[in-house]
Amino acid sequence: MGETLLSGLVRAGRRVDHLLVGEKRPERARELEERYGVAVVSNAEASRRADTVAIVVKPQDMGDLLDEIAGELRPGQLVVSLAAGITTAFIESRVPDGVAVVRVMPNTPALVDEGMAAISPGSHCDEQHLAEAEALMSSVGKVVRVPERQQDAVTAISGSGPAYIYFVVESMIEAGVHLGLPRATATDLVVQTVFGSATMLRETGSHPVVLREQVTSPGGTTAAALRELETHKVRAAFLAAMEAARDRSRALAEGS
Numbered sequence: 215m216g217e218t219l220l221s222g223l224v225r226a227g228r229r230v231d232h233l234l235v236g237e238k239r240p241e242r243a244r245e246l247e248e249r250y251g252v253a254v255v256s257n258a259e260a261s262r263r264a265d266t267v268a269i270v271v272k273p274q275d276m277g278d279l280l281d282e283i284a285g286e287l288r289p290g291q292l293v294v295s296l297a298a299g300i301t302t303a304f305i306e307s308r309v310p311d312g313v314a315v316v317r318v319m320p321n322t323p324a325l326v327d328e329g330m331a332a333i334s335p336g337s338h339c340d341e342q343h344l345a346e347a348e349a350l351m352s353s354v355g356k357v358v359r360v361p362e363r364q365q366d367a368v369t370a371i372s373g374s375g376p377a378y379i380y381f382v383v384e385s386m387i388e389a390g391v392h393l394g395l396p397r398a399t400a401t402d403l404v405v406q407t408v409f410g411s412a413t414m415l416r417e418t419g420s421h422p423v424v425l426r427e428q429v430t431s432p433g434g435t436t437a438a439a440l441r442e443l444e445t446h447k448v449r450a451a452f453l454a455a456m457e458a459a460r461d462r463s464r465a466l467a468e469g470s
């Protein structure tokens with residue numbers, strides 16, 4: 215996710231000499247330096263020199279990282295966390311008083327500038343800090359502001375969301391193969407169908423139920439398929455899956 219954000223910032227025209235990267239694995243650091251021409255420095259140096267510090271490590275690594283950089287941070291500086299589950303209160307309790315913290319939940323389509331990010335301010339954030347975090351994430355897609363109490367649900371819906379869509383795509387391709395289509399043909403059909411359907415949702419602004427009804431002829435093929443999806447409780451499965459993701463996001467905050 216860190217590289218996705220870095221590549222988006224570069225594509226959006228941010229000067230590479232205005233960016234600093236901290237990465238603990240040397241081979242990965244070299245790869246990022248070669249690919250983007252960006253300077254990879256210690257976490258301490260990056261935190262000392264930057265106005266905005268974006269943290270993109272696993273939630274379980276967050277405590278150690280904050281212990282490492284806390285001494286370098288100063289009041290007024292902005293820390294933007296992209297880690298699932300980690301609250302602004304957790305970060306604020308480990309950095310000097312007055313450091314502004316913004317919690318972000320991004321997603322991987324940011325890699326093609328079609329990301330969806332939700333941002334929430336911590337307790338020392340002013341409008342300028344929030345606008346800076348918004349500008350950072352707008353370089354790779356759409357941004358909404360949400361109250362922090364909604365972030366675990368956001369994580370379950372749009373943070374993890376791309377994986378559910380890929381799972382559906384994978385299942386439809388497999389079904390196409392079972393029905394006798396060549397895999398390449400099935401893949402083309404499914405990918406374009408998902409792309410076209412998403413574009414219709416965005417461009418018409420119509421409710422998905424309305425768009426679904428337009429496809430569903432009385433006594434036709436779609437109705438036959440949808441009845442099977444209901445029989446197999448696919449809607450209930452989606453609800454249970456996203457509740458599990460929301461609960462996992464909450465648990466990450468407790469360090470598990």
Ligand SMILES: NC(=O)C1=CN([C@@H]2O[C@H](COP(=O)(O)OP(=O)(O)OC[C@H]3O[C@@H](n4cnc5c(N)ncnc54)[C@H](O)[C@@H]3O)[C@@H](O)[C@H]2O)C=CC1
Pocket residue numbers: 215216236237238239242257270271272273275278279296297298319320321322373374
């Ligand atoms: N992958 C996804 O779809 C999304 C991930 N996120 C969040 O982004 C964060 C990162 O996730 P991924 O990119 O999937 O993980 P990742 O494991 O691919 O990347 C983390 C990177 O941080 C480096 N790292 C770890 N500890 C470090 C330290 N102390 N100093 C410097 N570098 C360090 C690792 O070497 C690695 O390159 C997580 O908190 C996750 O919750 C949020 C939304 C979506």
Ligand SMILES: O=C(O)[C@@H]1CCC=N1
Pocket residue numbers: 298369373374
């Ligand atoms: O699976 C995860 O924990 C991360 C957060 C959202 C998407 N990937």
